[in-house]
Amino acid sequence: MADLKSSTPNETLDVLGRVCPYPLVLTKKKLEKMNSGEILKVITDAPASAEDSIPRFCEKQGYPIEVVKLEDKGYWEIYIQKS
Amino acid sequence: MAIKKLAFIVDKLPYKAETSRLAFTHAIASQTVEIYLEDGDNVEPVIALVGDGVLNAVKDQKALDIYGVTSLEMHMKNALLLDLRVLVCKEDMDRLGLSEDNIVMDAEEIGGELTTQIVPFEEIMKEMETADHLLYF
Amino acid sequence: MGKLTIGCFSSLVGSMTLDFAVKLAETAVKKGHEVDLWLSGNGVMLGKTRQSKFRDYSYLAGTVQELIKTGKFQICNCEACAKARGIDKEDTMEGVLIHSMDWYLASAFGADRVLHIGGE
Numbered sequence: 001m002a003d004l005k006s007s008t009p010n011e012t013l014d015v016l017g018r019v020c021p022y023p024l025v026l027t028k029k030k031l032e033k034m035n036s037g038e039i040l041k042v043i044t045d046a047p048a049s050a051e052d053s054i055p056r057f058c059e060k061q062g063y064p065i066e067v068v069k070l071e072d073k074g075y076w077e078i079y080i081q082k083s
Numbered sequence: 084m085a086i087k088k089l090a091f092i093v094d095k096l097p098y099k100a101e102t103s104r105l106a107f108t109h110a111i112a113s114q115t116v117e118i119y120l121e122d123g124d125n126v127e128p129v130i131a132l133v134g135d136g137v138l139n140a141v142k143d144q145k146a147l148d149i150y151g152v153t154s155l156e157m158h159m160k161n162a163l164l165l166d167l168r169v170l171v172c173k174e175d176m177d178r179l180g181l182s183e184d185n186i187v188m189d190a191e192e193i194g195g196e197l198t199t200q201i202v203p204f205e206e207i208m209k210e211m212e213t214a215d216h217l218l219y220f
Numbered sequence: 221m222g223k224l225t226i227g228c229f230s231s232l233v234g235s236m237t238l239d240f241a242v243k244l245a246e247t248a249v250k251k252g253h254e255v256d257l258w259l260s261g262n263g264v265m266l267g268k269t270r271q272s273k274f275r276d277y278s279y280l281a282g283t284v285q286e287l288i289k290t291g292k293f294q295i296c297n298c299e300a301c302a303k304a305r306g307i308d309k310e311d312t313m314e315g316v317l318i319h320s321m322d323w324y325l326a327s328a329f330g331a332d333r334v335l336h337i338g339g340e
Contacts, residue, residue: 019300020320021112025165028115047309048299048320056118087329101261105229108300109260112321119326126325216334218227 004066004079009041010034016045016075023049024057027080031063034082042078050076084123089113090214092207094134097155098146103139106130106220107158114165129214130162131170131207136220137179140171140186140199160190163197170200170207223254225331227324232265232280239278241337242266246283249292256331258324260298267297267316268307281313288315296323 013030015023023044030040044050050067058065058080066079091110095102113128132139139155146154162169171186189198211217226245230237245255259266271281287293296317297307312318328334 019303020298021108021115021322022161024115024118024320024322025111029165046299046303046320048318053115053118053320053322057115060118085329089325089328102229105261105301109321109324113325115320116322116325116329119322120329124329126329216328216331216336218328218334218336220336 004039004064004081005068005077007039007079009079010038012041012043014043015049016043018044019046020049020053024053027054027078028057031080031082036082038082040080040082042080043075044078045075050078054078054080086125086127087215088127088129088213089216089218090211091128091130091218091220092211093130093132093136093139093220095220096135097139097141097144102220103136103155104153104158106218107139107155107162109218110167111158111162111165113167129168129170129210131172131210132175133172133204133207134175135179137171137175137181137186140169141181142185142187156187159187159199160193160195163187163190163199164193164195166195166197168197168200170202170210172207173201173203175204176201221252221254222332223256223330224248225256225258225324225327225334227258227260227328227334227336228263228266229259229261230337231262232268232271233277236278237337238263238266238280241335242280242283242287244335245293246287249287249290252292254292255287255294256327257293257295258298258327259296260301260321260324262301264297264302264305264307267295267302267312267318269311269313271313284313285315294327296327298324 064081110128144154144156228241273279
């Protein structure tokens with residue numbers, strides 16, 4: 001599997017300060033407009049979105065995903081490749 | 084494959100409590116409920132503002148500027164952007180002296196295509212009757 | 221046997237609405253039904269750990285723990301509403317789930333009956 005976090009994302013979605021349902025809803029909306037193969041970087045500080053609903057969505061869609069928790073910064077960076 | 088219709092009926096004032104905001108955000112969450120369901124299953128939401136709840140639709144709200152809180156107007160526009168049907172009761176608008184010019188009718192500026200529907204209460208009753216589940220906020 | 225989904229948005233103390241919701245859940249579980257209880261808004265207080273038992277106050281935490289043990293009851297806090305109130309994972313009672321709002325809608329999808337006890 002490609003190391004997504006080392007690749008330059010095609011798009012970045014900053015949803016810091018937004019809580020459910022917006023992180024996943026906005027991620028889904030953004031991905032709909034992207035091309036296959038492109039990488040989306042999502043920045044979120046909502047734990048349930050970062051560790052549960054967004055990964056669950058990607059698994060269902062078959063999109064490779066990497067979730068990186070930045071403890072010192074208090075948020076997650078999520079790399080999703082639309083396939 | 085099953086689609087269940089959920090009617091979100093809102094009759095609470097904006098900002099008095101968080102109730103009407105939660106109605107919008109829960110309805111918006113319908114866009115991602117598929118992550119928990121079998122392929123092909125989904126929910127179809129409809130939001131109906133009735134009674135004092137029609138005041139949630141008043142436009143030019145300044146909640147963000149003054150209180151730093153996302154306004155009900157913005158939540159409603161997000162709902163329209165995500166193609167959720169939003170109905171506003173005509174009789175209750177008349178009761179409160181509101182016209183189409185006073186309320187959020189679309190979310191064009193953020194790319195939404197759907198518009199708010201001002202309908203007689205009878206139409207809202209029909210939506211409630213045909214819903215699989217009623218969520219009364 | 222059927223499935224009942226209850227959505228409760230009412231405060232833990234100062235309102236008997238949550239007491240009613242838990243009582244209803246308890247009754248349904250005793251009859252053999254499955255129950256999902258979704259807590260949002262002020263209702264998330266029910267999911268908080270370290271609740272004290274006083275005679276003059278409802279003590280729902282004990283009932284909730286007993287219901288969880290039956291295996292027929294799921295209780296879930298809305299992550300956003302909980303976090304907004306300073307209730308993180310470590311502040312949440314054991315057995316109480318934490319999910320986003322789509323969990324409730326999915327539960328409603330599969331329920332025979334949904335009782336949405338709106339907010340106060």
